[in-house]
Amino acid sequence: MFRLEEVLQLPPFGMDAVVKRELYLRALADLTRHHGERCAEYGKILALLGYRPGSERGIEDFPFIPVRLFKEFNLLSIDQADIVKTMTSSGTTGQAVSRIFLDRETATNQTKVLVKIVSSLTGSKRLPFLVVDCPSVVKDRSLFSARGAGILGFSMLGRDPTYLLTEDLEIDYVALEAFLSRHAGEKVLLFGFTFMVWEHLCGALERAGHRLAIDGVLIHGGGWKKLASLAIDSVRFRKTVHETTGVSTVINYYGMVEQTGSIFVECEEGQLHASIFSDILIRDPRSFLPLGPGNIGLVQLLSLLPTSYPGHSILTEDLGELLGIDDCPCGRKGARFRIHGRVKDAELRGCSDVQGAAKGSDGT
Numbered sequence: 001m002f003r004l005e006e007v008l009q010l011p012p013f014g015m016d017a018v019v020k021r022e023l024y025l026r027a028l029a030d031l032t033r034h035h036g037e038r039c040a041e042y043g044k045i046l047a048l049l050g051y052r053p054g055s056e057r058g059i060e061d062f063p064f065i066p067v068r069l070f071k072e073f074n075l076l077s078i079d080q081a082d083i084v085k086t087m088t089s090s091g092t093t094g095q096a097v098s099r100i101f102l103d104r105e106t107a108t109n110q111t112k113v114l115v116k117i118v119s120s121l122t123g124s125k126r127l128p129f130l131v132v133d134c135p136s137v138v139k140d141r142s143l144f145s146a147r148g149a150g151i152l153g154f155s156m157l158g159r160d161p162t163y164l165l166t167e168d169l170e171i172d173y174v175a176l177e178a179f180l181s182r183h184a185g186e187k188v189l190l191f192g193f194t195f196m197v198w199e200h201l202c203g204a205l206e207r208a209g210h211r212l213a214i215d216g217v218l219i220h221g222g223g224w225k226k227l228a229s230l231a232i233d234s235v236r237f238r239k240t241v242h243e244t245t246g247v248s249t250v251i252n253y254y255g256m257v258e259q260t261g262s263i264f265v266e267c268e269e270g271q272l273h274a275s276i277f278s279d280i281l282i283r284d285p286r287s288f289l290p291l292g293p294g295n296i297g298l299v300q301l302l303s304l305l306p307t308s309y310p311g312h313s314i315l316t317e318d319l320g321e322l323l324g325i326d327d328c329p330c331g332r333k334g335a336r337f338r339i340h341g342r343v344k345d346a347e348l349r350g351c352s353d354v355q356g357a358a359k360g361s362d363g364t
Contacts, residue, residue, distance in 0.1 A: 001034060002027040004109050004277075004304060012117050012275040013332035017325050020334070021059065024279060027304050028062045028312065029053065035310035038077035042310040060281055060290040064300050064313040070098035070258055078103045078308045087149050089257045098258055106308040110261030113277045113305060114153045121251060121265060122157065122217055128183040129158025130176075130216075132192025132201050134165045146222065146257040147193055153260065154191040154219060164192075169200050171208075180214070188216035190247060195226045198237065205244040213246040221253040221263070234270065254339055258311050262303040264337075267330040271323060274335040278303045282322045283315070285343070293322045296340055317343045 007015075007023070015023070033053060036043045042065070049063050056062055069075065076083070082103040089098040102110070131151055138148045155161050162179040166172050180188075192201065197220050205212065218241060227237065238250045254272050255263035262278035274280050281300040282291045291297045299320040306312050319340040326333045 002030040002304070004113075007276050007304070008112060008116065010276060012120050012277065013273060013334055015276045016333055020276065020279070023276075024059045024302065024304075025056065028059060028302065029056065031304075031307070031312040032062055034307065035077045035312070039075055039310050041073055041075055042077070059279065059302065062302075062313055064315045065310065067098070067256070067258055067314045067316050070100060070309075070311070071096040074099060074101070075311075076101040076309050082308070087257050087260060088145050100257055100260070100311065101309050103308040106306060109305050109307075111153055111156055113261045113275075114263065115156050117263060117265060117275050117277070118154070118157055118219065118251075118253075121267075122189065122219075126157060126159045127187055127189035127217070128179070129155055129161045130179060130188055130190045130214075131155075131161060131163045132165065132190060132197050133163060134167050134169060135163045136167055147196075149257060149260055150193065150221070151191065154189075158189045158191075165196075165200055169196075171201070171204050186215075188214055190214070190216055190218040190245075192218075192220055193222045194220045194237070194252070195222075197241065198227060198232065202240050202244045206240075211244060211246075216245075216247045217249040217251065218245075218247045219251045219253065221255060234266075256301075256316065258314055259301055259303040259306065261305050267328060267332055267336075269328060269330050271328050271330070271336040272338065273328065273330075273332050274337075276334070277305065280320070280322070280335050280337055282320055282337070288315075291322070293324055296321045298343070299337075299339070319343060 032046070032051070036046045045065060046063060051063050071089075078101065083101045084104050085102040085107050087100040087102065133147060133151060137145065138151055160179070160182065162175055164171060164176060197218065234252060241247055241250050252266040253263045259278065262275065264272045264274055264278065264280070266272050279302040281302070282295060282297040283289060283300055284291055284297050288298075296319055299316045299318045300313070301316060302313050303311065319342070321338045321340060323336045323338060325335050328336045
């Protein structure tokens with residue numbers, strides 16, 4: 001079976017499309033077989049789809065499952081006793097959340113890959129780490145929300161982790177001033193979810209009439225839906241961050257709890273990139289056929305990391321557009337793309353059969 005160690009030592013954005021295609025044909029075949037044998041619900045889905053191993057001519061031929069299945073079923077390919085961490089997606093009150101089950105191997109690989117991808121942009125030196133969130137988010141180490149998982153993952157890139165917000169989501173100026181004093185003259189790494197940064201850091205500073213002068217790098221992701229409703233785009237976001245905090249380097253990333261670790265980061269050209277650990281396809285919302293560059297459709301995400309749950313090929317409820325492959329001016333190889341938001345009232349036709357298969361013909 002494909003082992004992640006085969007690619008962990010390679011540059012995360014240095015593999016050309018031809019080599020990557022051959023790698024993914026082999027890896028996805030192994031992962032699909034692995035989960036089909038170990039996850040009963042996923043095995044039922046493969047049977048319903050009439051999947052025949054070895055029939056694939058490209059990565060687009062491997063089966064995918066809708067991301068919402070993780071909200072309705074406990075999908076895992078390991079024994080319950082091997083679960084070391086359960087992660088949940090973000091969701092509004094009363095809304096179902098995804099539950100992702102990790103064993104030690106998958107959790108470790110997610111951390112290794114996250115560090116590998118982000119350090120290729122920020123450098124290998126561990127920077128003082130300022131978290132735009134409150135400490136309680138990571139208190140239960142066995143059950144993580146998307147926010148908690150992000151904080152713990154990115155903390156591996158920093159040192160002296162300090163939480164900027166109180167439990168009431170107000171800026172803790174005492175902690176902030178002490179942190180900046182300890183690290184005077186040093187570059188700082190900040191991390192937070194996009195809406196948290198906008199509302200509870202930038203917004204709070206503006207309302208209080210404060211301006212900071214931090215020499216640092218901000219990594220942020222998630223929460224764009226709320227900002228889009230306020231007509232706030234990435235250009236305005238970066239400008240406001242710089243004006244309120246002094247931070248001049250702002251890196252956006254795209255990812256989800258169902259594929260933690262194999263995130264897609266934004267380069268200097270404002271393009272989201274797939275690393276060697278993940279890939280992206282765009283599919284027509286009606287026919288589910290793959291679309292070429294310049295077309296907007298449903299985003300399908302591929303990842304080499306999930307071995308404890310069948311999350312290696314998922315169809316999201318996001319709309320995206322493939323912009324090109326191996327041709328970004330920044331020099332990074334891999335697919336580059338843009339996200340256009342969420343499908344309205346995301347109900348994907350054709351996915352009801354897959355849900356039925358996961359339940360089984362007897363409704364269980």
